[in-house]
Every structure is written in C-alpha cells, then in structure tokens.
Amino acid sequence: MKEKQMAVCYDSQACIKCFACVVNCSVENRARLQRERGTGVEKTMMEKLPHLNYLTIEKSESGVFPDVKSVAALKHCQHCEYPKCMDICPAEAISKEDTGAVLINRDKCVGCQSCIDACPYDVPVFDRETGKTYKCIMCNDRLEAGLPTACAEACPSVAIFCGTASDVRAEAKERAERYEKVFGKKFIVYGAEPVNSHVGSLSYMTIAAEENADPYMLPENPKSGVSIARNVIKIGGAAAIGAAAAGIAVHVSHWKKHKEDSVYHHKDEE
Amino acid sequence: MNDNGRQITLFTNLQMWYHKHIIHYMIFFILTGLPLVSPWFHWIAYAVGVPVAAFSGAADITSVGLQICRAAHRITAVLWIVTSIPIVFAMLPKIGRWDMTPRRREGQGWVEYIKEGLIDTKRVYIDWQYPKYMGKYNLLQIAAAWAVIGICLLMLASGAVLWFRLWFSEGLVSVMRVAHLAGFMAMVVFLIFHVYFAIHPVNRAGYEAMFRTGKDSEAHARKKHPGLFL
Amino acid sequence: MKLTRRSFMKTSMAGLAAAVAGGTPPLAAEAAVVTASDYGVEKKVYMNCRMCAQFCPMVGRVRDGRLVSVEANPNTPYPAVCGRGRAAPGALYDPDRIKGPLIATGEKGSGQFRSASWEEALDMVGKKMAELRNQGEAHTVAYFPRFNAAPGLDNALFNLYGTDNLFNYGDSCYGSTNQIGLGSVLGGGPVPRQGNSAVMGDYENARLAVLIGRNPVGGLVAFPWGAMFGRGRKNGLKTVVIDPRKPAGTGETDADWLPVIPGTDTALLMALANVIFANKYYDEDFLRKHTNADMLINQETLLPADLQNPFEEPDYLVWDEAAGKAVMKSEAEKPALFGEYDYEGAKVKTGLQALIDSCASYTPEEAEKICGVKAAQITKLASDLNEARPRCFLERGYRSTRYFNSMNERRMVSVINGLLGVYGEEGGLIYGRNVRLDNPFAWSENEEETVCGHYAENVEGFELADPWNLRRLFPKAVAENRPYKMRMAFINGQNPVGGGSGGWFTAEALKKMEMVVAVSPFWNESLLFADVILPDTTFMERDEPLFAEYKATFPVLTVHNKAVEPMFNVKNGYDMMLELARRVFDEDEYEEYFGDFERGGINYIIDYQLENLMGLNEADEKTFSRTGLFESGVWCGTPAPIKPAAKRSPSGKIEVYSTFMAKWNDRLKGEGREKEAMYYTPLFTYAPTYWQGLKETLGEDEFIPITGFSPLSSFTGAQTRNNILLKNAGESLDYDHVFINASKGRALGLKTEDEVEIFNIEMPSVKVRARVCLTETVEPHALFCYYGVGTGYFTKIAEKLSVAAPDGLNPNHIGNLTYTPVDASAPSQDFIVKIRRAL
Structure with missing residues (x-):
C-alpha cells in the first residue's frame, strides 16, 4: 500500500492566483461525465454544475486599509489520513484508496449529507439535482493511470504539484525552508505531518506562511464536533442499552426468585 | 376476590388504536433507521433493496435499499403526525385527567413526595406488593412518560430539520443530527424497559386494558391503583 | 498618408511545390x-x-x-x-453564440435582428461595398480589426479594396504610452516605439519585483510571463505592489502594498529617484558604460549640447574630468557623471545632473502629500531595490495609458530601471527575441489620405499618435466629418464601443454610418449597432497560418489547427472573406489577389511564411525544421543574450536622459504649448492628470474609475464574459461588482451588495448600474472593477447573454473622448465618477 501512496501539494507562495486549476478541475469532471455517464460534451459545457467545482475560491480580508491582508484561497478536500466522512457515511460509500485519495462512490452515495456534517473542513457539497454529495477525488482515476491530477496539470506556475507522497513531502519541505529564509517568517507544510490525531496527515497538503493559516483555512486543531458526538453517543448508547438489558436480566431473575410470594403471581390464571 | 363486577376505563378506544399504531411506527422507525446508524444493519437495507434494484437496474443494492429506508422513515413520520392529529385534539383538552402529573397531597413537600413515590414504586416492582399511594401511574412511569413525549417531539423536530436540511443552517443541522441519534438511543433504552414491563405479569391487567378491553375491574384497580380513589 | 508594408513576393505554385519537396507534412x-x-x-x-x-x-x-x-x-x-x-x-459550446447571419430589423442599438442566409447577408454587404468603391469612396469604409476572422487575408482585403482607414485597438492598450514611454529611454528610431516583446522582467530570477501599472497574474501573457512569475515566486521572489488596489496573486500576504492615489504614481517615482540619488543607490558603473548619463545638455533648452550622427554612429559632448574641458565622448578619458559647466557661453550640465536636480524637491515627504503613499514606504522601497539590484526591476507595463501623465510614468519607470542598472541583467529586465513572418497577400499603395494620417499630420495634439493604432479617433472624426465623411464601418472581431474609452461617443458615431457590419462569433455591445452581423468561427473551428508575435526572450513560432468542425451556421472567416471578395472585386482582381489562396488554402500562406521566415540566427537554424514545428506544434529558438543594450537610440545608449523627450519638449515650448510640454520632458516633473484639472479634491461620492484584469476574464468579448466555466469561479470573487474603500462606502450609507448608479460627472445622464462591494483593499479615491466583466451602459446586450452579469461597470462606456497630449492615446481612467444608491 505504501508504494502507491501519492500526494498533492498546493504551494500558496508560488501560486499566482490564475485559477487555471479551478477551471480545469471543472472541465475534467465534465469530461468524466462524458466518459462515464455518456453525457454529451456540449451539454456538459453548458450546465453550471457548481458541485463539480471540486476546487472553490474563498476570498477573505482582514485588517483595515491600508494594512490589509486579502487572500483568495483554494478550498478542497484534504484527503485526511483518518477521514471523518468515511467513518460517518451510513452507506459505506466513502473509501480511502491506496493512492491516498478519499473517494465518494457515486453509485453508493444516498445523498444523506452526513459527510458534510462530519467534515472538519466543511468540504463536501450536495447537489439537489442528482441528489448526491461531491468532493475532490484527488483525480484518483488519473493518478492510477499515471497522470497528474487535473489541478497540477493545469498549473502554469509550479504551485500545485503531485507525485509519490515522499517526493511531494520532500519538495514541499524544501520550498517551505526556502521561503522561511527569504521572508524571515515561519512556513508550514500543512498535512505533511499529522495535523492532529483526529484527522491525521493529509494527502493534499498546503504550503503557507503560518501567520496565514486562517485565511487559507488550515486550522491547527481541526475537529468534527458531529463525529465526536456521534461516536460518544453510539458508544454511550450501546453501553446504556447493554446496561438496560443487563438490568432487565437481573430483574427477571429477581421476579423468578420471588414470584411465589408476589401478589402479582396469578398462578391459577396461567 | 371481592368483585362488584364494575369496570373502569383505563384507555379509550382512540388511545388503544393510537398506541397500536405507535407500535407499528416504532418498528418501522427502528428497522428503517438502524441501517443509517450502523453498517451492521445494512442487511436490512439490502433485503429491501433487492426487489427494487431488480426492476430499476440500479447499480448498488444497498444504496437503493438505504434510499428506500430513508423514504419509508420519513413517510412513517408523516403518518405518525397525521394519526396524531385526532389524538392531540381529543386528548389535550382533557390533559387534567391524564393522571400523569405529580400530585402531592395537601401540605406535602416535594422531597417527601418523591421519596414516597419511589418507595411506592419499589413496593410494586421489587417487593412485588400492592402500592399505597400510586394512582394510574407510578412516579417513575410519570417521569418516563414525559421523557418519551419529549423524546418523540425531539425526534420529530430534529427529523424535520434533517429532512429539510437545506432550509436550515449547517450549524443547526449538525446539532439536530446529534440530537436525533441521542434521542434514538434514549428511545431504545426506554423501549427496552417499556416493553419488558408491559409484558411483565406485574402489569397483566394493564396489558389487557391496553390491547384488549381498555378496562380494568374496579376491584383490582382499588388494589393496584389506590391513588385513583383517594 | 502612404502605407509601406513589407515586400510582396510572388512565388509560383511550382516554386512552392519545389520548396516543399517530399509532400506536405500533416498540419x-x-x-x-x-x-x-x-x-x-x-x-x-x-x-x-x-x-x-x-x-x-x-x-x-x-x-x-x-x-x-x-x-x-x-x-x-x-x-x-x-x-x-x-x-x-x-x-x-456557449449556447448564446451567434448561430447564423443576422440582419437588423430595428434602429441601431435596439438589438433587434432577424436571421438571414449567408447569401442575403453577404449580398447586402458586398453590394454596399461595391457601390462605395464604384463611387470612388472606398476609403470611406472604416475597418476595425482585432480578433480577425481570417488572419493575414482580411486586412489585405480591405487595403486592396481601397481603404487604409484601419482603426486598430492599440491606442487603448500599449500605444502610444508604453511604446514611447519605454522607447524614449531604450530607443527605437526617430519616433521610438518599443513593442511588447522588447523587454520583460526576469521574474524567474529576480529577488524583488515592483509591480506598478501591471499585475502579472490577471494581466494576461500566461505564456510565458505568468509562468515565469510563478517560478519566480517559487524561487522566493518578493513583490512590492504600487496600485490603488491590492490584487490577489501578486503577493497577497507578503507584498508591500503602496496604495497610490490614482494617477499620482509619478510623484512616488520621483521621490523614489530622489532617494536613490541621495543615497547613491544607482549603479554608477552601469550608468557610465551603458547610458547617456554623462551627456552634456543645455540647461535652458534641455537639448543635448552637441549630439552628432544620431542613430548612425552617434557621438556627443561630455565633460572630460581629465582634460578639464568639454570634448566629444569618443575623445574623452574620464567623462563626468555629475556637475554644471560652461560651454561656449551656455550653461550646461550632465544628463544625470539634470535628473538629480529635477527631482531634488520631491522628497518622500513631499511625494506623500501628492500620492498618498507614506514617505517611509518610499524610502524603504529604494533601500530594498538597492539591496536587490541588479536582480530587481520596475514592471515594464503593457496597457499603460490610464491618465494624461501615464507617459511620464512609463518613462520614469524606464529611467529608474536604468539608474538601478537592471537592463540586460539576470533577475532584472531581459530582452525579447522574435522571428518575423511575412504574409503573401498583395498590398496596394492607396492614394487617399487616411483619417488617422490626416489628424497626425494636421491636427495639434495628434503629432505622435500612431496612425495605425488610433481607433478612438473614429468618433471624433465622424463628429467633425474630417477630413471627409465616413460612410461605412466594418468591424472585424473588435469591440470599439466597449474596448476604448468614450464608448458612448463611438456608438453615436456608428449610428451615423450608412451601414455597419460586424464579424464576431459572440455578442458584444458593438454588435448592437450593426446592420449586418456575420458570425465567424471561434479559433477552435478553423485552421490558421503560423504565428510568431510572442513575448519571450526566445523566438516562438506556433501552429494553429482546427480542432472541431464549425458549429451552427457560422462560417470560416477565410471562406467568408473570399465570398465577400467575389462580390466586391471583379474577376481579374479576384484572381490576382486571391486566386492562389483559394486554390492553396492555409497551406499556401504557411508555405509562404516558412519560405520568408526572418530573424533566425545560427543557433536557431540548427533547431528549426518544418517537420519539427508541426510535430510539436511549437518551435522555440535561442534566447536573447543577457547583456545591456540600447535599441537604436539617438545617442546609441540607454537614454536615462531622453533626448527624444528633450526634442519634443523644446518643440512644444517653441510652439507655446507649455502645458503639453509638461508631459513631454526628459526631466522629473509632476504633470497632473486630467481629473486633477477638474477637481483638486474629490467629493465624498466621487471616485476615479480604475480597472484591472481578472484572471477569469479577458476583453470585452463574450468568449469569457458569457462563459459558465469562468463564472463558476468568478462569482466567488464577486468579479462583476464594483469595489470601493470600505470606510468611504460606509460613510455613504452603503453596504456590500447594494446596487449603485455610476456616472461620469461630465456626462451625468449616461448611468450604469452595478452592485458594490466594500473592501479594505482599495484606496479611497478609487472605484475598481474587473475589466470586461460588467455589462455597462448598453444593457441590451444582457438580453443576448444568459450567463454574463446583467449589470456591472465598463468604464469605457462612460469615459470621455479625451486624448492624451501629443500622442493621442486613451486616458481610460482619467475622469471622475459619482455613485449613489440605485433606486
């Protein structure tokens, strides 16, 4: 499994914000519709299909003129080591592949949107028309065919790159170190190491200045309240049910022991 | 037994009808809900999905089954609400006679009342004797009844939010989702106790009343539910 | 005005066949x-x-x-x-594409059209054109090329038809401001125009890039500048952004942003020069070796004291410190860089001294008062540039005419790049190389003077206009009926109404035409004023000749082939033009001009292009081959050497002291045109914008409209405007909104998403609606919108396009028909707008 492990890295410092990746991702998904669902090319190019924009742009501002930080960040699935979406999916439609990609199986998805509730990064998007939920698939089909992800292929800069997980991590680390030297501030490779025990490491990592973690949506301690609560309730609930059953069992034996001298033991009526 | 042959009505026909329906609904809710709680119960969805997938040619049987479960779950909820309407109209005006509120005697403090109620309950379920003060329901039954009404309302509300989740904020949906699961767990615990005690010999008369006659003999009631006659 | 183009070489089919012995490789x-x-x-x-x-x-x-x-x-x-x-x-696959010829049924601008056959539509156009030609009035046809339907053929057709009234778009882009602004320093002949590939930032190897006047991300040129910029950023490039708006991508979080008041960049630049001089941040060695900093100039006239054989074998007077007197540079041992001297009774100084003295009063503190940027930031920038040089540069710009003083800005940028010694240095500004393609179509010498030529030769204020890039003269000439009445307009893939400032006036001018024909696959506002619309194919549906006008350090040649068959009832531009030609030329003419092409097709042009390929050096010859070109789709040659060089300037050097500007300054002063002389000067002078002439301080609700490219939009054509793939992303950027400073907006009682009305204070009845976005990233004087996204004033176009934003601003629609002094370029942002909440 380890040999096939791939990764993608988005370098926010080398990014020139041309959004070729965003457009190409959408185009590649339309191509998938053509290939796999037999939809006509023209039709796929006419429809909005916003749920197939697996990369979306989130712009944010902080500060006050002229000391303002303005960021147009790319939002995408992080492909967590411990995908919370996978854990919660009642249809078992989500899997973590050998490549590292976390996939929603479109045929299995029932559109319950539990993954949306569970994702610590608020990534999956539900489409009313198809009644299913979608998110970045790390171009798993392309990776398995020896091609780069659509976003990496599109990047005219050298900001999104993909390859084996170890290669990507090494390149990312080298870049982060260089940026630290040049700009004199801390740069992180978000996801190269486990972010926390909840999500683990990420197969789609991000290079960013630590001070920009917020606008680039790179929380230090991503947690899914829903996932945690759900697990607690399931375990607690199972325990409570078990305790109830055990209690009942005890009570039954208690009845059996004392039923003779019970007013409720209507022996003659049985 | 000293029986004057008189009967008292414990449950009206409407209540009996409603309770039977609730049982059906609960079975449906649980069966259709369990596959969504855990993949351990996917066999339910699969079984339901097989005939449908055979006709629709859908790719994944479990997925089809899950969709059916979800739809059935919601339909059940709608039916439950619909059948509840006459009940609510019929019963709410008579809420004073439900005998489901704690009724202290004159001058009795809460602590004393609760202690008395608990001891009375113990008398029935541990000592297997007749109670001294219990009315139609003992204190634990009263508490459980309100709890289950609350749980049912919570399940309906959270279920509605989940069904129409696109109308609500993601935050609210997340909370309601957790609430729905928690409510389910609580409901299962309640049902375990409820069904057990319902079929327990201690409640034989109650069972008969709920499912067959709707009535209990006055003589028996005086012994089992002295509080009714105080 | 006579047009002299490249030579026309007639080759026989046999000759061509021989040249391509072995069969034609597949296209x-x-x-x-x-x-x-x-x-x-x-x-x-x-x-x-x-x-x-x-x-x-x-x-x-x-x-x-x-x-x-x-x-x-x-x-x-x-x-x-x-x-x-x-x-x-x-x-x-845009369903709103124009699917077949359209003929207007309502008045111009109403947007009412009916479908027509190609036969009917071309007959209509051909008949009119033939009529005009027969009356000897072919020259009254105004021709507007841009996204040509039949590259190579169509421009020739109109020339052969008899009109050289070609209104090209360049005045609203790089011409003349960027061309002459750069050329006045780098050279380029008696009227020095430096093209867009002349020089470019070595983004990849630079340590510091000052982005003034151009944003390398949104600002097009993905290949190769965008790619170079990205690699630069990976290598640790730092950027400083001088812009009334802080754009994404130029360094969102680490760039120093110097929020300059629109149009006052020159004050900042002069202060920058001031600090550079004060601290000796200039590259003295570079100045001595490669520039005319040591040239002695007359303090009164500003002209060179003695410049001999300009361009050919130039020599000029310098002060030889060794000899203690003024001698010609070729004879001098130690030419002085600084100082004032006496020469033959006149007071002279070195060019560098003149520059130093002219910016002496523009301290950063003084500049702050004018441009709004903090003095400390200017000082820091100078210091940072000094640390980084020569691996730094000020951006060379592209579309540059924004204000009356944009020429000064571009020149000062070029001068400062010279002071820092970055020309021809790795990490600085490096030179481009191109190969040149010829075109087999005949060219005629038309007798009649052109409209643009007439103004350039006869009208004050148009002396340095590029008569081949002056589309904004059309509405003025039509209004003035000068030098003759224009009767027909043929728009070939251009959007004159939307693309150049003064669109409203252009629309009025089109309304006066007896016939307006427009060729375009997509709707744009100019088409609303057409009588006949002829939809050509998109570029994806046709073969084209080779192309070589790239902006790289190495020459590039590309192949362009048809990807898919033409859709709907649109026509390949070449077929269209030939069918038009048949209706307009007689049989003999048609055969003479177009017969070879009709038979040979695109290959005819390509064969000719390859036969006459110019500019390959020895190294290029080794790597270039026709087969290789078609196999790879592109050929890249060897890069220009990285070493400082001037480009045929009067003094033979990089003219940090521009003698061209000195000459014009002298001429304008001599003609009593003091005001214009402020814009044509070799010195550091603050020349005001047009808007500063209207008002010293803007009102609470007044703004200067500025634009910049979104990387998800290009021009005013609908290939990007109405594109669902781009809109999906652009929506997240609110790219169809107008952006104003948050606190200024709040003071007006506005909040984000409010609808506002915008109008030019000089044309208050022409109003545009847009949604506003309050942001901290815009300087309070500015109102920013992404170029080419908003619908603007001509809202009828929104009815034709289902995806494009139905509102939004296009400043060109409401801009003035003013012209920058002397070169008549388009001051696209130099006016004042007012906004208020829409009812």
Whole structure:
C-alpha cells in the first residue's frame, strides 16, 4: 500500500492566483461525465454544475486599509489520513484508496449529507439535482493511470504539484525552508505531518506562511464536533442499552426468585 | 376476590388504536433507521433493496435499499403526525385527567413526595406488593412518560430539520443530527424497559386494558391503583 | 498618408511545390494510439489560444468531433494556459453564440435582428461595398480589426479594396504610452516605439519585483510571463505592489502594498529617484558604460549640447574630468557623471545632473502629500531595490495609458530601471527575441489620405499618435466629418464601443454610418449597432497560418489547427472573406489577389511564411525544421543574450536622459504649448492628470474609475464574459461588482451588495448600474472593477447573454473622448465618477 501512496501539494507562495486549476478541475469532471455517464460534451459545457467545482475560491480580508491582508484561497478536500466522512457515511460509500485519495462512490452515495456534517473542513457539497454529495477525488482515476491530477496539470506556475507522497513531502519541505529564509517568517507544510490525531496527515497538503493559516483555512486543531458526538453517543448508547438489558436480566431473575410470594403471581390464571 | 363486577376505563378506544399504531411506527422507525446508524444493519437495507434494484437496474443494492429506508422513515413520520392529529385534539383538552402529573397531597413537600413515590414504586416492582399511594401511574412511569413525549417531539423536530436540511443552517443541522441519534438511543433504552414491563405479569391487567378491553375491574384497580380513589 | 508594408513576393505554385519537396507534412498532429490515459481522446490538436489575445501555445483534446478539454503545449520551457484558456470549451459550446447571419430589423442599438442566409447577408454587404468603391469612396469604409476572422487575408482585403482607414485597438492598450514611454529611454528610431516583446522582467530570477501599472497574474501573457512569475515566486521572489488596489496573486500576504492615489504614481517615482540619488543607490558603473548619463545638455533648452550622427554612429559632448574641458565622448578619458559647466557661453550640465536636480524637491515627504503613499514606504522601497539590484526591476507595463501623465510614468519607470542598472541583467529586465513572418497577400499603395494620417499630420495634439493604432479617433472624426465623411464601418472581431474609452461617443458615431457590419462569433455591445452581423468561427473551428508575435526572450513560432468542425451556421472567416471578395472585386482582381489562396488554402500562406521566415540566427537554424514545428506544434529558438543594450537610440545608449523627450519638449515650448510640454520632458516633473484639472479634491461620492484584469476574464468579448466555466469561479470573487474603500462606502450609507448608479460627472445622464462591494483593499479615491466583466451602459446586450452579469461597470462606456497630449492615446481612467444608491 505504501508504494502507491501519492500526494498533492498546493504551494500558496508560488501560486499566482490564475485559477487555471479551478477551471480545469471543472472541465475534467465534465469530461468524466462524458466518459462515464455518456453525457454529451456540449451539454456538459453548458450546465453550471457548481458541485463539480471540486476546487472553490474563498476570498477573505482582514485588517483595515491600508494594512490589509486579502487572500483568495483554494478550498478542497484534504484527503485526511483518518477521514471523518468515511467513518460517518451510513452507506459505506466513502473509501480511502491506496493512492491516498478519499473517494465518494457515486453509485453508493444516498445523498444523506452526513459527510458534510462530519467534515472538519466543511468540504463536501450536495447537489439537489442528482441528489448526491461531491468532493475532490484527488483525480484518483488519473493518478492510477499515471497522470497528474487535473489541478497540477493545469498549473502554469509550479504551485500545485503531485507525485509519490515522499517526493511531494520532500519538495514541499524544501520550498517551505526556502521561503522561511527569504521572508524571515515561519512556513508550514500543512498535512505533511499529522495535523492532529483526529484527522491525521493529509494527502493534499498546503504550503503557507503560518501567520496565514486562517485565511487559507488550515486550522491547527481541526475537529468534527458531529463525529465526536456521534461516536460518544453510539458508544454511550450501546453501553446504556447493554446496561438496560443487563438490568432487565437481573430483574427477571429477581421476579423468578420471588414470584411465589408476589401478589402479582396469578398462578391459577396461567 | 371481592368483585362488584364494575369496570373502569383505563384507555379509550382512540388511545388503544393510537398506541397500536405507535407500535407499528416504532418498528418501522427502528428497522428503517438502524441501517443509517450502523453498517451492521445494512442487511436490512439490502433485503429491501433487492426487489427494487431488480426492476430499476440500479447499480448498488444497498444504496437503493438505504434510499428506500430513508423514504419509508420519513413517510412513517408523516403518518405518525397525521394519526396524531385526532389524538392531540381529543386528548389535550382533557390533559387534567391524564393522571400523569405529580400530585402531592395537601401540605406535602416535594422531597417527601418523591421519596414516597419511589418507595411506592419499589413496593410494586421489587417487593412485588400492592402500592399505597400510586394512582394510574407510578412516579417513575410519570417521569418516563414525559421523557418519551419529549423524546418523540425531539425526534420529530430534529427529523424535520434533517429532512429539510437545506432550509436550515449547517450549524443547526449538525446539532439536530446529534440530537436525533441521542434521542434514538434514549428511545431504545426506554423501549427496552417499556416493553419488558408491559409484558411483565406485574402489569397483566394493564396489558389487557391496553390491547384488549381498555378496562380494568374496579376491584383490582382499588388494589393496584389506590391513588385513583383517594 | 502612404502605407509601406513589407515586400510582396510572388512565388509560383511550382516554386512552392519545389520548396516543399517530399509532400506536405500533416498540419494536425494526431495521437496515433489512444491509450487508457488518454481516456478515449482521439486527437490532440495544436492551437494557440484566443481566450484573450496572447496566443498561448495550447493543445486541444478532441473526441468524437468534440473538444473535450485543453492543455498547455508542453513543448516550451514555460507551458502555460491560464484559467481563461482552460475554459475554451465553454466558449465553443456557449449556447448564446451567434448561430447564423443576422440582419437588423430595428434602429441601431435596439438589438433587434432577424436571421438571414449567408447569401442575403453577404449580398447586402458586398453590394454596399461595391457601390462605395464604384463611387470612388472606398476609403470611406472604416475597418476595425482585432480578433480577425481570417488572419493575414482580411486586412489585405480591405487595403486592396481601397481603404487604409484601419482603426486598430492599440491606442487603448500599449500605444502610444508604453511604446514611447519605454522607447524614449531604450530607443527605437526617430519616433521610438518599443513593442511588447522588447523587454520583460526576469521574474524567474529576480529577488524583488515592483509591480506598478501591471499585475502579472490577471494581466494576461500566461505564456510565458505568468509562468515565469510563478517560478519566480517559487524561487522566493518578493513583490512590492504600487496600485490603488491590492490584487490577489501578486503577493497577497507578503507584498508591500503602496496604495497610490490614482494617477499620482509619478510623484512616488520621483521621490523614489530622489532617494536613490541621495543615497547613491544607482549603479554608477552601469550608468557610465551603458547610458547617456554623462551627456552634456543645455540647461535652458534641455537639448543635448552637441549630439552628432544620431542613430548612425552617434557621438556627443561630455565633460572630460581629465582634460578639464568639454570634448566629444569618443575623445574623452574620464567623462563626468555629475556637475554644471560652461560651454561656449551656455550653461550646461550632465544628463544625470539634470535628473538629480529635477527631482531634488520631491522628497518622500513631499511625494506623500501628492500620492498618498507614506514617505517611509518610499524610502524603504529604494533601500530594498538597492539591496536587490541588479536582480530587481520596475514592471515594464503593457496597457499603460490610464491618465494624461501615464507617459511620464512609463518613462520614469524606464529611467529608474536604468539608474538601478537592471537592463540586460539576470533577475532584472531581459530582452525579447522574435522571428518575423511575412504574409503573401498583395498590398496596394492607396492614394487617399487616411483619417488617422490626416489628424497626425494636421491636427495639434495628434503629432505622435500612431496612425495605425488610433481607433478612438473614429468618433471624433465622424463628429467633425474630417477630413471627409465616413460612410461605412466594418468591424472585424473588435469591440470599439466597449474596448476604448468614450464608448458612448463611438456608438453615436456608428449610428451615423450608412451601414455597419460586424464579424464576431459572440455578442458584444458593438454588435448592437450593426446592420449586418456575420458570425465567424471561434479559433477552435478553423485552421490558421503560423504565428510568431510572442513575448519571450526566445523566438516562438506556433501552429494553429482546427480542432472541431464549425458549429451552427457560422462560417470560416477565410471562406467568408473570399465570398465577400467575389462580390466586391471583379474577376481579374479576384484572381490576382486571391486566386492562389483559394486554390492553396492555409497551406499556401504557411508555405509562404516558412519560405520568408526572418530573424533566425545560427543557433536557431540548427533547431528549426518544418517537420519539427508541426510535430510539436511549437518551435522555440535561442534566447536573447543577457547583456545591456540600447535599441537604436539617438545617442546609441540607454537614454536615462531622453533626448527624444528633450526634442519634443523644446518643440512644444517653441510652439507655446507649455502645458503639453509638461508631459513631454526628459526631466522629473509632476504633470497632473486630467481629473486633477477638474477637481483638486474629490467629493465624498466621487471616485476615479480604475480597472484591472481578472484572471477569469479577458476583453470585452463574450468568449469569457458569457462563459459558465469562468463564472463558476468568478462569482466567488464577486468579479462583476464594483469595489470601493470600505470606510468611504460606509460613510455613504452603503453596504456590500447594494446596487449603485455610476456616472461620469461630465456626462451625468449616461448611468450604469452595478452592485458594490466594500473592501479594505482599495484606496479611497478609487472605484475598481474587473475589466470586461460588467455589462455597462448598453444593457441590451444582457438580453443576448444568459450567463454574463446583467449589470456591472465598463468604464469605457462612460469615459470621455479625451486624448492624451501629443500622442493621442486613451486616458481610460482619467475622469471622475459619482455613485449613489440605485433606486
């Protein structure tokens, strides 16, 4: 499994914000519709299909003129080591592949949107028309065919790159170190190491200045309240049910022991 | 037994009808809900999905089954609400006679009342004797009844939010989702106790009343539910 | 005005056949074997992208006759296609495309049209054109090319038809401001125009890039500048942004942003020069070796004291410190860089001294008062540049005419780059190289003077206008009926109403035409004023000749092939032009001019182009081959050497002291045109904007309209405006909104998403509606909108386009028909707008 492990890295410092990746991702998904669902090319190019924009742009501002930080960040699935979406999916439609990609199986998805509730990064998007939920698939089909992800292929800069997980991590680390030297501030490779025990490491990592973690949506301690609560309730609930059953069992034996001298033991009526 | 042959009505026909329906609904809710709680119960969805997938040619049987479960779950909820309407109209005006509120005697403090109620309950379920003060329901039954009404309302509300989740904020949906699961767990615990005690010999008369006659003999009631006659 | 173009070489078919002995290689390179990784793609077709106008080398993936997606051609050092290019299939399959010829049924501007056959439409156009020609009035046809339907052929057709009234778009882009602004320092002949490939930032190797006047991300040129910039950023490039708006991508979080008041950049630049001089941050060695800093100039006239044999074998007077007197530079041992001297009774100083003295009073503190940027930031910038040089530069710009003083700005940028000694240095500004393609079509010497030529020669204020790039003269000439009445307009892939400031006036001028014909695959506002619309194919549906006008340090040649068959009832531009030609020329003419092409097709042009390819050096010859070109879709030659060089300047040097500007300054002063002389001077002077002439301080609700490219939009054509693939992303940027400073907006009682009305204070009845976005990233004087996204004033166009934003600002629509002094370029942002909440 380890040999096939791939990764993608988005370098926010080398990014020139041309959004070729965003457009190409959408185009590649339309191509998938053509290939796999037999939809006509023209039709796929006419429809909005916003749920197939697996990369979306989130712009944010902080500060006050002229000391303002303005960021147009790319939002995408992080492909967590411990995908919370996978854990919660009642249809078992989500899997973590050998490549590292976390996939929603479109045929299995029932559109319950539990993954949306569970994702610590608020990534999956539900489409009313198809009644299913979608998110970045790390171009798993392309990776398995020896091609780069659509976003990496599109990047005219050298900001999104993909390859084996170890290669990507090494390149990312080298870049982060260089940026630290040049700009004199801390740069992180978000996801190269486990972010926390909840999500683990990420197969789609991000290079960013630590001070920009917020606008680039790179929380230090991503947690899914829903996932945690759900697990607690399931375990607690199972325990409570078990305790109830055990209690009942005890009570039954208690009845059996004392039923003779019970007013409720209507022996003659049985 | 000293029986004057008189009967008292414990449950009206409407209540009996409603309770039977609730049982059906609960079975449906649980069966259709369990596959969504855990993949351990996917066999339910699969079984339901097989005939449908055979006709629709859908790719994944479990997925089809899950969709059916979800739809059935919601339909059940709608039916439950619909059948509840006459009940609510019929019963709410008579809420004073439900005998489901704690009724202290004159001058009795809460602590004393609760202690008395608990001891009375113990008398029935541990000592297997007749109670001294219990009315139609003992204190634990009263508490459980309100709890289950609350749980049912919570399940309906959270279920509605989940069904129409696109109308609500993601935050609210997340909370309601957790609430729905928690409510389910609580409901299962309640049902375990409820069904057990319902079929327990201690409640034989109650069972008969709920499912067959709707009535209990006055003589028996005086012994089992002295509080009714105080 | 006579037009002299390149020579026309008639070759016989036999000659051509011999030249291509061995058969013609296939034009389209096809993937021989479809593998799983191609996902059923049958064909890969080489194209050059036309989603903007940079022709980035691209590969189209075709399956079952349909374009599925595109990618960058990998056979260059900087494979790059931006978001716009990636959305090409969205343009091709845009359901709002014009599907067949249209003939107007209502008055011009009403947007009412009916479908017509090609026969009917071309007959109508041909008849009118033939009529005019027969009356000897062919020259009254105004021709507007841009995204040409038949590159190479169509321009020739109109010239042969008899009109040289070509109104090209360049005045609203790089001309003349960037051309002459750069040329006045770098050289380029008696009227020095430096093109867009002359010099470029070495983004990849620079340590510091000062982005003033151009944003390398949104600002097009993905290949190669965008790719170079990205690599630069990976290498740790720092950027400083001088802009009334802080754009994304130029360094959102680490760039120093110097928020300059619109149009006051020159104050900042002069203060920058002031600090550079004060601290000796200039490269003295470079100045001595490569510039005319040591040239002695007359303090009164500002002209060179003695410049001999300009351009040919120049020599000029310097002060020889060794000899203690003024001698010609060729004879001097130690020419002085500084100082005032006496020469033959006149007071002279070195060019450098003149520069130093002219900016002495522009301290950063003084500049702050004018431009709004903090003095400390200016001082720091100078210091940072000094640390980084020569691996630094001030951006060379592209579309540059924004204000009356934009010429000063571009010149000062070029001067400062010279002071820092970055020309021809790695990490600084490096030179471009091109090969040149010829065109086989005949060219005629038309007798009649052109409108633009007439103004350039006779009208004050148009002396340095480029008569081949002066589309904004059209409305003025029509209004003045000068030098003669224009009667017909033929718009060939241009949007004159939307693309140049003064669009309202252009629309009025079009209304006066007896016939307006427009060729375009997509709707734009100019088409509303057409009588006949002829839809040509998009670039993806036709073969084209080779193309070589790239902006790289190495020459680039690309191939462009048809990816898919033309859709709907649109026509390949070449077919269209030939059918038009048949209706307009007689049989003999037609055969003479177009017969070879009709028989030979695109290959006829390509063969000719390759036969007459110019500019290859020895190293290029080794790597270039026709087969190789068609196999790879692109050929890249050897880069220009990285060493400082001037480009045929009067003094033979990089003229940090511009003698061209000195000459014009002297001439204008001599003609009593003191005001204009402020804009044509070799010195550091603050010349005001037009808007500063209207008002010293703006009112609470008044703004200067500024634009910049979004990387998801290009020009005012609908290939990007109405593109669903681009809108999906652009929506997240609110790219159809107008952006104003948050606190200024709040003071007006506005909040984000409010609808506002915007109008030019000089044309208050022409109002535009837009949604406003309050932001901290815009300087309070400025009102920013992304170029080419908003619908603007001519809202009828929104009825034709289902995806494009129905509102939004296009400043060109409401801009003035003013012209910058002397070169008559388009001051696209130099006016004042007012906004208020829309009712």
